[in-house]
Amino acid sequence: xxxxxxxxxxxxxxxxxxxxxxxxxxxxxxxxxxxxxxxxxxxxxxxxxxxxxxxxxxxxxxxxxxxxxxxxxxxxxxxxxxxxxxxxxxxxxxxxxxxxxxxxxxxxxxxxxxxxxxxxxxxxxxxxxxxxxxxxxxxxxxxxxxxxxxxxxxxxxxxxxxxxxxxxxxxxxxxxxxxxxxxxxxxxxxxxxxxxxxxxxxxxxxxxxxxxxxxxxxxxxxxxxxxxxxxxxxxxxxxxxxxxxxxxxxxxxxxxxxxxxxxxxxxxxxxxxxxxxxxxxxxxxxxxxxxxxxxxxxxxxxxxxxxxxxxxxxxxxxxxxxxxxxxxxxxxxxxxxxxxxxxxxxxxxxxxxxxxxx
Numbered sequence: 143x144x145x146x147x148x149x150x151x152x153x154x155x156x157x158x159x160x161x162x163x164x165x166x167x168x169x170x171x172x173x174x175x176x177x178x179x180x181x182x183x184x185x186x187x188x189x190x191x192x193x194x195x196x197x198x199x200x201x202x203x204x205x206x207x208x209x210x211x212x213x214x215x216x217x218x219x220x221x222x223x224x225x226x227x228x229x230x231x232x233x234x235x236x237x238x239x240x241x242x243x244x245x246x247x248x249x250x251x252x253x254x255x256x257x258x259x260x261x262x263x264x265x266x267x268x269x270x271x272x273x274x275x276x277x278x279x280x281x282x283x284x285x286x287x288x289x290x291x292x293x294x295x296x297x298x299x300x301x302x303x304x305x306x307x308x309x310x311x312x313x314x315x316x317x318x319x320x321x322x323x324x325x326x327x328x329x330x331x332x333x334x335x336x337x338x339x340x341x342x343x344x345x346x347x348x349x350x351x352x353x354x355x356x357x358x359x360x361x362x363x364x365x366x367x368x369x370x371x372x373x374x375x376x377x378x379x380x381x382x383x384x385x386x387x388x389x390x391x392x393x394x395x396x397x398x399x400x401x402x403x404x405x406x407x408x409x410x411x412x413x414x415x416x417x418x419x420x421x422x423x424x425x426x427x428x429x430x431x432x433x434x435x436x437x438x439x440x441x442x443x444x445x446x447x448x449x450x451x452x453x454x455x456x457x458x459x460x461x462x463x464x465x466x467x468x469x470x471x472x473x474x475x476x477x478x479x480x481x482x483x484x485x486x487x488x489x490x491x492x493x494x495x496x497x498x499x500x
Contacts (some may be wrong), residue, residue, distance in 0.1 A: 166324055167423040168430055169226070170194065178202070184226035186382055186398065186426050189213070196382070196398070196426075198262065199262050215238035218229070226424050227416075228376050228380060228408045231353065233373035234442065237281070237329040240346035245336035248345070251372070257287050257325035262381045264409040267322040269377035271354045274362055275329070276315045276347035277305070277340040279351055288411070295349070298334060302343040305361045314344070315359045322410060329352065380413030382426065400428045419434035420456030446476035460497040 169184040170176035174194035176183055180319040188195030189202040202221060203214040213221035224230050235253035242248045255261050265285075274295035282294040289345055295316035299305065305314035331349040344364040352374040383390055387404035390397050390413055396402075399415035402425030407414040417431035424430035436458040437451035445451045445460035449470035452459050460470030470474040 152464065167432060168427055169424055171427065175204070176212040178204035179208070179497075181213045181214065181221060181223065183224055184424050184426075185430075186226075187224050213500075226426060229269070230378050230380060232376050232378055233370055234351060234376040235351040235373050236348055236369055237331040238346050238348045238367075238372075239279075239331045239333055241337045241341065242340075242345070243332070243341050245338045247336075252328070252330050253350070254328035255326060255376075261287060262325055262384065262412065263378045263379075264325045264411060265320065265327065265351065266377040266408070268321050268353075268355055269356075270320060270351050271317050272320050272349075273310065273353050273357060273359075274347070274349040275359075275367055275380045276333070276337075277302075277314055277344045277364065278333045278337045279316075279331065279347035280334065281329065281347065281349035281351075283320070283349070284328045284330075285321070285326070286328075287324060287326040289321055289323040291321060291324070293320070300359065301341060302364070302454050305364065307361050308359055310359050314361070314364055326467065346387050351376050353377050358385040378409065379409035381407035381409060382414055385414040387413045398426055400426060400430065401424075402431050444472045445470055446472040446474075448477040448479070 169182055170188060171185050171194055174185070175190055176187055178189065182328050183189065183202065185194070186196035187200045187202055189204045192201075195201050202224075205212045207216050213224075215221050219232065222233075224229060232255075232257050235251070238249065239252055240247070240249040263317040270293070272283050272293060274297065276297060277299040278297075280291060280294070280296040285291045285293075295318060296314075297312060297314065297316055302314075309315065310317040329349050329351070331347045332343075333347050337345050337347070346367070347465075348363075348367050353376060356375050360371045382398040383396070387406070390399075391404065398413075402415045402417050402421075404413050405416050406412075415425035416424050420434055420436070422434050423432045433453070433455050435453045437453045446468070448463065448466055449460045450463055452461060460474075462470050462477040464466050466477040466479055468477045470477055
């Protein structure tokens with residue numbers, strides 16, 4: 143049995159992510175909803191009126207029949223987090239191959255996740271890893287829509303005592319990195335001996351792409367791998383357009399960077415936008431990038447002790463208060479306290495004491 147997850151034109155489901163608002167920064171277009179349930183939805187993504195999202199690549203749906211409401215993208219795929227900084231997280235189905243004690247199949251699924259041929263989405267090579275579980279396992283990952291390749295893991299082990307918690311060294315758990323630039327993938331999984339020799343502690347083989355920081359292998363996974371509804375979180379990189387910055391800027395009508403800087407996208411297939419240094423916010427909105435008050439963040443300012451920090455548009459300055467001298471910067475001349483020393487003057491045979499301040 144197989145069950146596809148299809149991105150038309152995008153598939154999003156996201157690892158559980160902190161639903162923390164980005165300060166008071168604007169996320170969505172004016173008069174457009176910016177939240178669905180507990181999920182913040184930054185432009186160019188959006189739902190509702192077509193003016194609220196850039197184009198159909200970024201169209202989402204807010205399903206209010208649930209409590210809280212669920213954000214849906216693609217073919218009924220739940221969205222848990224969307225970032226205007228070029229990444230989103232999805233839940234992708236796992237592949238598995240299970241047997242009973244006599245070696246007869248008790249369940250099998252081969253998963254595949256697809257995007258359109260020309261997609262703004264690619265699987266993040268820096269955030270994900272291909273993983274296979276089992277002691278009678280052979281698995282193959284096939285990537286396409288962009289980079290076409292095959293990779294995989296194969297394992298045979300006979301004793302559960304040989305398997306180590308937290309270790310994916312090829313005994314019970316195998317992991318391999320994935321290349322950059324593919325949007326779709328298929329994962330097949332099979333066994334050599336139908337798990338007859340290892341059934342007591344490992345009746346199934348599993349294989350999946352997963353967000354590296356989410357998965358931590360446990361020996362108990364071999365007996366019963368518990369995932370999120372037979373799915374695991376996967377990180378996708380996205381580009382706002384498949385054009386290069388040089389090409390995109392020629393058409394100001396479709397150019398996405400609004401008072402912001404154009405940069406190559408994380409997946410290397412197009413471009414993204416980012417705020418200029420000293421500004422933060424949504425770079426896809428006309429006034430989305432707002433000045434950062436560096437003076438509010440002690441770790442971000444370099445003013446020395448006793449100095450006064452003054453915010454400026456896109457930057458800040460350090461000043462020394464009265465009674466100190468220097469440039470105010472920790473890596474400069476800092477702020478040095480002025481010192482008063484007594485001096486004695488002899489004027490026309492008359493002694494007079496003064497104070498000299500330096």
